[in-house]
Amino acid sequence: QVQLVESGGGLVQPGGSLRLSCVASGRSFSSCAMGWFRQSPGKEREFVAAVNKNGGTTYYGDSVKGRFTISKDSAKNTVYLQMDSLKPEDTAGYYCAARYSAFTDRYYSASTDYEYWGQGTQVTVSS
Numbered sequence: 094q095v096q097l098v099e100s101g102g103g104l105v106q107p108g109g110s111l112r113l114s115c116v117a118s119g120r121s122f123s124s125c126a127m128g129w130f131r132q133s134p135g136k137e138r139e140f141v142a143a144v145n146k147n148g149g150t151t152y153y154g155d156s157v158k159g160r161f162t163i164s165k166d167s168a169k170n171t172v173y174l175q176m177d178s179l180k181p182e183d184t185a186g187y188y189c190a191a192r193y194s195a196f197t198d199r200y201y202s203a204s205t206d207y208e209y210w211g212q213g214t215q216v217t218v219s220s
Contacts, residue, residue: 095119095209102214113174115189126194127172131185143200186213
């Protein structure tokens with residue numbers, strides 16, 4: 094089992110930045126590939142970013158590419174999502190997800206690939 098707790102959400106003006114954190118507890122975090130997803134009311138859950146288990150390979154959804162950065166710090170059992178140049182359409186609940194991976198270079202972009210989920214943190218981008 095892996096427990097995930099997100100933090101760092103809040104209200105930010107368009108063009109601003111936020112950094113989300115997701116702290117993991119339980120079984121070996123270093124064996125986990127991680128992802129961030131987001132969801133707004135009435136919309137489907139959307140893939141945001143993913144990182145492989147050693148933190149060396151990342152992948153992004155088209156809507157955030159070039160603005161968001163995912164990183165994994167296994168020493169701190171934490172995955173981060175640095176969000177820059179935020180837009181009102183980035184407003185959503187952001188969810189951290191984890192899964193054990195046997196493959197060093199593999200990342201996962203489908204929500205169905207993940208076994209464990211956090212409770213989410215709300216990000217609101219508004220002036």
